[in-house]
Amino acid sequence: MGVPRPPGASSAGLRGHRIRGQAVPPPFIYVLTLNWNRRQDTLACLESLTRMSYPHFRILVVDNGSTDGSVEAVVARFPEVEIFANERNLGFAAGCNVGLRHALALGADYVFIVNNDTTVDHRALDELLAEAAPPDVGMLAPKVCYHDDPTCIWSVGGGRNPLTLEMTGGHGRGPDVGQWEEVVEREFLVGCALLIKRELLERVGLFDERFFMYYEDMDFCLRARRAGYRLLMVPKARIWHKVAASSGGSDSPMERYYMARSSVLFFRKHVRGWRWLIVGPYRLGSAVKWVIRLALRRRWTSVEAYLRGLGDGWRMASTSQ
Numbered sequence: 604m605g606v607p608r609p610p611g612a613s614s615a616g617l618r619g620h621r622i623r624g625q626a627v628p629p630p631f632i633y634v635l636t637l638n639w640n641r642r643q644d645t646l647a648c649l650e651s652l653t654r655m656s657y658p659h660f661r662i663l664v665v666d667n668g669s670t671d672g673s674v675e676a677v678v679a680r681f682p683e684v685e686i687f688a689n690e691r692n693l694g695f696a697a698g699c700n701v702g703l704r705h706a707l708a709l710g711a712d713y714v715f716i717v718n719n720d721t722t723v724d725h726r727a728l729d730e731l732l733a734e735a736a737p738p739d740v741g742m743l744a745p746k747v748c749y750h751d752d753p754t755c756i757w758s759v760g761g762g763r764n765p766l767t768l769e770m771t772g773g774h775g776r777g778p779d780v781g782q783w784e785e786v787v788e789r790e791f792l793v794g795c796a797l798l799i800k801r802e803l804l805e806r807v808g809l810f811d812e813r814f815f816m817y818y819e820d821m822d823f824c825l826r827a828r829r830a831g832y833r834l835l836m837v838p839k840a841r842i843w844h845k846v847a848a849s850s851g852g853s854d855s856p857m858e859r860y861y862m863a864r865s866s867v868l869f870f871r872k873h874v875r876g877w878r879w880l881i882v883g884p885y886r887l888g889s890a891v892k893w894v895i896r897l898a899l900r901r902r903w904t905s906v907e908a909y910l911r912g913l914g915d916g917w918r919m920a921s922t923s924q
Contacts, residue, residue: 632660632728632798633706634715637698639667642676644845645719649681652717657728660715661685665702667692694815695794703809711801718795720845722750730840731798734786741803741832742824744792745840746783754779757844760789760836763825766881768873770821783838792834794820796842803832811872813919817858818865825873854897856908863890863909867916 634652638645645664652662662684666674668691677686687701699716706714713735717723724745731743747758759775770791775783797820807826810819824834846853866886874882890913897906 629659630712632713632715633711634660634662635702636717636719637665638673638719639692640669640671641719642671642673648719651722654725655728656725663702665698667698696810696814696819697812700809714799716797721842724841727840731837734835734837739833741800741827743798743835743837745796745842746838747842747844750843750845758793759783760792763790767885787836789834789836791824795844806830813868814865816861818869854905856904859905860908860912863912864916868920871920
């Protein structure tokens with residue numbers, strides 16, 4: 604007897620594979636995207652998702668209290684897509700957790716989290732799943748290129764400095780000239796597109812909801828690695844990203860505030876004891892560099908937001924310990 608297909612999951616091409624003579628259906632995947640007042644971006648993202656060739660998935664949009672008609676537009680254009688409408692903006696981590704809990708409750712084998720300011724290649728899921736079978740592989744990500752310049756890489760993940768916990772490798776950013784064509788194990792995968800196994804979520808938990816925006820992916824990847832899972836970047840899977848669209852653009856006051864606040868929460872959560880002798884001066888130097896960079900560009904509101912984010916993050920971390 605076959606495994607029943609969840610309502611709305613595509614049935615085209617459900618061939619599966621065989622284990623000891625028994626037909627096994629392909630993994631059931633929930634594709635999750637979060638929206639906050641980005642109606643057109645979300646519609647474009649959904650258009651690309653509905654064209655994916657993998658046969659056994661369902662799409663869920665979690666709306667974070669949008670006021671731009673996003674919910675109505677999604678319902679009208681994509682009636683087959685599930686949508687949860689939160690009453691307010693819960694942030695990225697908490698908003699995603701709403702969708703993750705729903706996907707797990709309905710038996711998803713994997714959840715594919717995709718930012719709504721991306722478009723996805725039609726074979727992205729096929730390519731990711733082709734590398735997902737080993738039991739110690741917990742999470743996979745595609746090669747991420749800039750939406751405005753598809754020949755330029757935005758992220759292929761990165762390494763992690765064992766002392767400072769900072770990401771290393773700079774995401775591999777730069778022209779895509781064939782330098783990232785092999786599957787590679789990473790310490791960090793960027794959160795704009797993540798295929799996550801059910802087993803990993805059940806073992807390490809969901810996103811830490813204190814991270815309203817930013818660093819939730821760094822925290823989640825670190826927890827996954829500490830639990831013994833490998834993280835893979837799969838370059839044949841591709842997406843294109845409109846970078847920082849949801850936060851108002853690079854170095855906007857909103858981006859700088861949440862980046863600063865979340866950075867403090869992350870390092871105070873994971874750094875202990877003597878490591879602060881290394882991490883403390885490093886983080887102070889990083890903060891000074893950001894203030895100088897923003898000041899030289901006369902981004903005074905961003906300077907104020909960044910400093911306020913540092914203070915708020917320190918207070919939040921102190922009260923939660």
